[in-house]
Amino acid sequence: MGKILGFYTLPHPPIAVHEVGRGEEEKIQDTIDAFNMVAGEIAHKSPNTIIIVTPHGPLFNDAIALSYEDNIKGDLKRFSAPSVRFDIKLDLPLTRKIIQYAGKEDIITVLMTKDTSKTYGLKFELDHGTMVPLYFINKKYTDYKLVHITYGLLTKMQLYKFGMCIKKAVEDSDVNAVFIASGDLSHKLREDGPYGYNPYGPKFDKEIISLLQEGDVLGIFNMDRTTIEKAGECGLRSYYVMLGAMNGYEFKGNLLSYEDTFGVGYSIMSFFTKETNVNTYEILMDQKKRKVNDKINLENPYVRLARESLTYYLKHGEYLNVPHYVTKDMLTEKRGVFVSLKKEGQLRGCIGTVFPTTKNVAEEIIRNAVEAGINDPRFVPVTEDELEDIDFSVDVLTEPEKASIEELDPKKYGVIVRSRGRTGLLLPDLEGVDTVEEQLNIALQKGGIRKNEDYTIERFEVLRYSEV
Numbered sequence: 001m002g003k004i005l006g007f008y009t010l011p012h013p014p015i016a017v018h019e020v021g022r023g024e025e026e027k028i029q030d031t032i033d034a035f036n037m038v039a040g041e042i043a044h045k046s047p048n049t050i051i052i053v054t055p056h057g058p059l060f061n062d063a064i065a066l067s068y069e070d071n072i073k074g075d076l077k078r079f080s081a082p083s084v085r086f087d088i089k090l091d092l093p094l095t096r097k098i099i100q101y102a103g104k105e106d107i108i109t110v111l112m113t114k115d116t117s118k119t120y121g122l123k124f125e126l127d128h129g130t131m132v133p134l135y136f137i138n139k140k141y142t143d144y145k146l147v148h149i150t151y152g153l154l155t156k157m158q159l160y161k162f163g164m165c166i167k168k169a170v171e172d173s174d175v176n177a178v179f180i181a182s183g184d185l186s187h188k189l190r191e192d193g194p195y196g197y198n199p200y201g202p203k204f205d206k207e208i209i210s211l212l213q214e215g216d217v218l219g220i221f222n223m224d225r226t227t228i229e230k231a232g233e234c235g236l237r238s239y240y241v242m243l244g245a246m247n248g249y250e251f252k253g254n255l256l257s258y259e260d261t262f263g264v265g266y267s268i269m270s271f272f273t274k275e276t277n278v279n280t281y282e283i284l285m286d287q288k289k290r291k292v293n294d295k296i297n298l299e300n301p302y303v304r305l306a307r308e309s310l311t312y313y314l315k316h317g318e319y320l321n322v323p324h325y326v327t328k329d330m331l332t333e334k335r336g337v338f339v340s341l342k343k344e345g346q347l348r349g350c351i352g353t354v355f356p357t358t359k360n361v362a363e364e365i366i367r368n369a370v371e372a373g374i375n376d377p378r379f380v381p382v383t384e385d386e387l388e389d390i391d392f393s394v395d396v397l398t399e400p401e402k403a404s405i406e407e408l409d410p411k412k413y414g415v416i417v418r419s420r421g422r423t424g425l426l427l428p429d430l431e432g433v434d435t436v437e438e439q440l441n442i443a444l445q446k447g448g449i450r451k452n453e454d455y456t457i458e459r460f461e462v463l464r465y466s467e468v
Helices: 024-045 092-104 114-119 128-137 156-171 200-214 217-221 225-231 236-245 280-296 301-316 328-332 361-374 384-389 436-447
Strands: 003-010 049-054 064-067 071-076 081-089 109-112 145-150 176-182 249-259 266-275 337-343 346-352 390-397 414-419 422-426 456-460 462-466
Touching: 003 024, 003 156, 003 236, 024 128, 024 176, 024 249, 024 266, 049 128, 049 236, 064 092, 071 128, 081 128, 081 145, 092 109, 092 145, 092 156, 109 114, 128 145, 128 176, 156 236, 156 280, 176 236, 200 217, 200 225, 200 236, 200 249, 200 266, 217 236, 217 280, 280 301, 301 328, 301 361, 301 384, 301 390, 301 462, 328 361, 337 361, 346 361, 346 390, 361 390, 384 390, 414 436, 422 436
Parallel strands: 003 176, 049 145, 049 176, 064 109
Antiparallel strands: 003 266, 064 145, 071 081, 249 266, 337 346, 337 390, 390 462, 414 422, 414 456
């Protein structure tokens, strides 16, 4: 019976590699010292296999990618260090077992071979999210095979369950392994950093480090979505998989180093684990069911109607009749309505009408909720199984009024521009749209209107109703 001998969270700054940093790496000496400490621990454990989950291999929206050839190569040429090369044997039997267990849980995986990589227009190679940690490990230990995994943009519960599949596969083998969750924390910690500063960046780093140290899985799964989205991190999904592989353990995180010298959070942590009878997965699922019930029974009739409309359509293939709980205003007012769907904080569909196309707001919501779920051309149609993981929001538009540029405010007002039968619209309070000029430029672009053309401007407000 195999076992995962140790768990580690490791960052992947290429500058930490001497051949890349060429002296600059000394500015993150604590990180390098911690890398070397982890490498020494792994050498002492002498695992047969290193399992690493990375953000920077072939990334899929709906699947997890696992490399599947006898060996895999890579180098740091793109970071001006072509002499740093890797040629590592892959643990194919363990990779197969992981895929088999994932299949039993209806988790989609992609076997990345040289041929399938070509199919997706990719190279079959190691990524820097894997190579940077292995650069330090290989200095002290090389007698291992690799399981190379790139997480997918799945829900956090799916990623957790996939981690459980990894644990089962290891225990169903004769392999002793170590698990590495590769990922940087916030990329928005300093104004002079490569991605600038956002106050949610340091907030995210402080919270995730503290929660990992405390072994608080529920706390991690309940982190504020806005904080996660605005922090600009790439490690959390790797952590979700690692936490799943820890299911059945109590654990505490041992923070070996944390630095933000270059405006990106580099955290290195090892974990003390102890077997327990507590099934954290069941606790997480119970919590999820309670949240779903809260959303379904939400008192706000606007988002309740949007959810019920799409749910009914997916189950019955026809539109919902206007239910009894809608308000008088929803039955008597005619307004344009936008319905937005988000999954794990990421847009999953959005369709709306600037002007009403039905008899009232209630029917407008019913129609547009279905359109957002089924007919947004940017996404595949929503499935019934996804509904539990989707958050609905409804924007009811006020009557547009003519306006001058001076009367616009992208946080308060949406904008409509018109010229010779062409129309462009932009909703208010959108992330990344902070100035009137940005708002107008995007609206003109959407309407196919050039800046130097004559066009009219209208503004409107929205009444926004949301489940979160």
